Amino acid sequence: MATYSVAVIVGSLRKQSFSLKVANAFAKLAPPSLKLNVITLHDLSFFNQDLEATPPADWVKFREAIQASDAVLFVSPEYNRSVSGVLKNAIDVGSRPYGKSSFLGKPTGIVVSSPGPIGGLGAALSLRQTLPGIVGPIMQQPEIYLNAVGDAFSEQGEIVKESIRPVLQAYIDAFAVWVDKLKK
Template structure:
């Protein structure tokens, strides 16, 4: 069985390490996972006043989440937390109340940073935000990618072999997690 995975890219920068990691994941994924990077360029700001007639971009984003079997967040760390654009996307996707597009979907989290801590604070904040609006979150392996600044060539290809191995190990664990959760839900 193959599962469709929405890979939410938590950065808007066109040459971001986060987007490069999301693209690398699509190439490294096992056959059981079809990863679809979802950028947040077009997700407008959440405003509860608009909920009665949600903007088309909110509906399109929610539909991408609803059509997925699981969701994988790939995020940088901004000021010891997640980027505002990612929090906004979570707010948009989690509404209307009780009808979160994340609800019941297995969740994975990969954080990254060119620095030594690998975005651990961003990952921990996601672990605090998502319960109650999402499905189960993969607890192990925790993946905080540090030193990603020199991991890609000029074309954006992942060339750092140890990082490739970490991502492959994570994807194998995530695939097994998604499969287990799918069987539990059935």
């Protein structure tokens, strides 16, 4: 199996966000065939089509990180039954200019989480509605909706709720096989 670079886009800005902890856990659990590049959105400015002719340096840097990857994994919290504004902004920045999406053709995964009982289902559905036509094929199975993640990680980001480890491991292993199948 070849080695593939995966852009892991974290859809939360909070320093102790569950999404960041999940993304970093994936980076530790990933099989050798995946090299995960965790991307936070702290420095990504708002999309404004007026700036498209001369895009800001932060847009260019973000787009280049996506373009350099073989696959993309969105790790998102749920905000008001959808994704965060910062993640939607990143999708807008990365998918432009029209017809030249940096995500285009990249195998894509969606992982959502919530401290609540539904596990971010609304965010996943929102991404599944937004991403087709912008990204490459979206992995359909296994789906992952991490619920009750409030006590799943230590402050240092280590998994402390052991029941979550096999769920994350199964997903990242399946993602690796799926990316390899699509990239061959």
